[in-house]
Amino acid sequence: MTAVAPTSPPAPRARFTHELPFGATCLGPDRTRFRLWAPDATEAWIEIDAGHARNGNNTVRMEAEPDGWYAAVAPIGAGLCYRYRVTDRNGVTITVPDPAARAQWQDLYGPSLVVDPSRYLWRHADWQGRPWHETVLYELHVGAMGGFNGVRARLPELARLGVTAIELMPLAEFPGARNWGYDGVLPFAPDASYGSPDELKALIDTAHGLGLMVFLDVVYNHFGPDGNYLVHYARRFFHEGTHTPWGAAFDFRQPAVREFFIQNALMWLMEYRFDGLRLDAVQAIGERDWLSELAARVRQAVEPGRYVHLVLENENNAASLLRGATTSPIPPDRSPTEPTQTGPFEAQWNDDGHHALHALLTGEHEAYYAAYADAPAERLARVLQEGFCYQGEPSALHNGAPRGEPSGTLPPTAFVLYLQNHDQIGNRPLGERLTRLAHPEALHAAQTLLLLCPQIPLLFMGEEWGSLRPFYYFTSHHGALADAVREGRRRELGRFSAFSDPLKRERIPDPNDERTYQASWPGEAELTNPEHLAWLNRTHQLLTLRHAQIVPRLVGAHALDAVPLGTTGVLARWRLGDGSVLTLAVNLGAQPVSLPTALAGNPADLLYESRDGAAAMLATHHVPAYTCIALLAPPSN
Structure with a gap:
């Protein structure tokens, strides 16, 4: 007989659910519990799709x-459609989607779908995730x-490049098929134009199989201007008289x-198995204690041994919200009694770093620059x-x-740290990337700084080539x-002197024109160009160096010093966790x-020089x- 080689046991499989205390929860094949917060309603009904009643x-x-x-x-199961019908105190009755719907049929204006997450x-x-560093x-x-x-189809090449985490711009159901995602209205429903909940799970599952984490950008400071019905039956959801720059503020006192x-947050992390969340513009959340409560609840819910990461965007630069490395040595210029935060x-997205780098690369000095x-x-x-x-x-x-x-x-x-992201490109009048604004060798130098710096680097889609x-x-x-x-966007962008003339502002693309959306696709066809291939190879080379030489030494790293070099350069040094010293000397002028x-x-x-012979x-x-x-000196004896 021919011996049969032993086979590896199949990888463990599981079903993950997070039971919500509201919305639609499957109790069985034909039983679903519904729960709605409607403090301004006098009556409420569930309307079931007529074909399944x-x-x-x-x-x-x-x-x-x-x-x-x-x-x-109600006697309905997964895959069926429903709406709520509510009557307010004035006797007005409206039909609305479920604010906690796990999915919508086709779009925001359609009915909500009962979803069984255990399928x-x-x-x-x-998969247990990866450490933050x-x-x-x-x-x-x-x-x-x-x-x-x-x-999902792009994940293998991103993993080969050296990316370890993809970050998805917001997914919450928004009106229509084109949106950045920050105008979402139904935060529990992945937008139907992107695919089904199970297709999102397959994306995350595939990423985990490739060693990639998946982060989600979430918006907990406002709803979009279209499709928000909560004001009709739950006015207390909003802080009366308080507005963010994008809409009515939520009342986190409730x-x-x-x-x-x-x-x-718990649904995305526990049911969809996202590895982390990036919280958008938390300076617009009035009750700061809610942020700490959210983080505590997440840490309590996550399984032991699993890495889950929470990241902020915060105009207030609230360093006290950020996690310090309790194992890192105290820098020599700090008192040993100074508490570690x-x-x-x-972490926090570091707009300060971007704005300084952008000013150096472009010479721009308007608006927030x-x-x-x-x-x-x-x-x-x-x-x-x-x-x-x-x-x-x-x-x-x-x-x-003070800020x-x-x-x-x-x-x-x-x-x-980043050179580009959706905000910093997309909020320009003509949406230009740095490849249109900066000297190519200066941009190569800045890319080197970004990818070899001990801060956490972020690339925006297409930046790698x-x-x-x-x-x-x-x-x-x-x-x-x-x-x-x-028209509002064109007025806002009039703060740039080149677009102060109303006639010139007509050049700013109409956000609602489908061609504006199509022009924003990253354009993988560029990779047939040798220059773009060389750029891609350089990104891969720098990320390979980062993973081999920087990442293993990051735990316990701290800055030694950084000094400006003239008006266009910086010399910075860090003591890494093993005692080695990383030096970056950059000149963008x-x-x-x-x-x-x-x-x-x-x-x-x-370690690396962005121009041959520069280190000499x-x-x-x-x-x-x-x-x-970049220089990496071994620990001194």
Whole structure:
């Protein structure tokens, strides 16, 4: 007989669900519990799709419960459609989608769908995630990359490139088929234009099989301007008289509101198995204590041994919300008695770093760049040494009010650094990427700084090959709202002097034109161009160096110092966790800059130079134009 080779046991499979205390919860094949918070309603019913109603009865009355809740169990199962019908105190009756719907039929204006989350069988149920310091983020727009299945097809090449985490722009159901996602209205429902809930799970499952984490951008500060019906039957959801720049503010003093968004976060993390969340613009959340409560609830719910990461976007630069590395040594210029910050969030998107780098690369000084263009090299040096540039100083962009908190005791991994993201490209009048704005060698030097710096790097889709395609702001509104969005955006972008003339603002693409959306796809066809292939290979080379030489030493890393070099350069040094010293000397200007001391070093210490022969110039006390040089010196005895 021929011996049969033993086969490996199949990978464990599992079904994951997170039971919500509201919305539609499957209790069996033909039984679903419904629960709705409607404190301004006097009556509420469930309307079942007529084709699936029993005995011709497509309406189920909901029973009133304390504190404004309504509940009922209806004889329908997964895959069937429903709506709520509510009557307010004035006797007005409206039909609305479920604010906690797990899916919508076709779009925001269609009925909600009953979803059984246990139907998906996970192939990589044993995935535990990756530690935060290994993170290399790749932000993407799902629609512009072909929906959930389109993104899933791209995952192998991103894993080969050296990306360790993809970050999806918001998925919450929005009106129409084109939107950045920040105008979402139903936060529990992945937008139907991208695919089904199971297709989203398959994307995440596939990523885990490739060693990739998946993050989701979530918006807990406002709803979009179209399709929000909560004001008709739950006015207490909103903070009366308080508005964010994008819409009515939520009232996080209300227990039902706090729980609504905590349950949303838990659903994405526990049921969809996302590895982390990026919370959008949390400075617009009035009750800061809710952020700590959210983080605590997440940490409590996540299984032991599983890595889940929480990241902020926060204009307030609240360093006290960020997690310090309690195992890192105290920097030599800090008192041993100075407390290490141990906030609940892993990191924050570092707009200060982006704005300083952008000012250096482009020379732009308008709008928010005005707060950085006065001394961009000094501001970048502070970012590299201490994390935030603004740590309590008055900010011209905040009417002279103080902005930020001291961040110098935080580890470099508490900051997500980037040259580009959806905001910084898409909120330009013409959506240009840096490949259209900066000198190519300067951009290569900045890319070197980004990918070898101890802060956590983020790439925006297409950046890895130097895409030339724009990324515009796009929506699919109609009628008066479409007109208001188009004209409002053009007025807002009039702050750029090149578009101060109303006639020139007509050049700004209409967000509602489908061609604006199509022009924003990253353009993989560019990869037939040798220049783009060379750019892609360089990105791969830098990420390979990062994973081999920087990441294994990041735990316990801290900045030693950073000094500006003239007006266009910075010299920065970090003591890494094993005692080695990483030095980055960067010059984004067209002329060499002087060094305070020669950095000849050992030739073996050279990790990377963005221009051949650039490192040899260090011995002459100079950093050449458009250059970044990385040195990694072993621990001293």
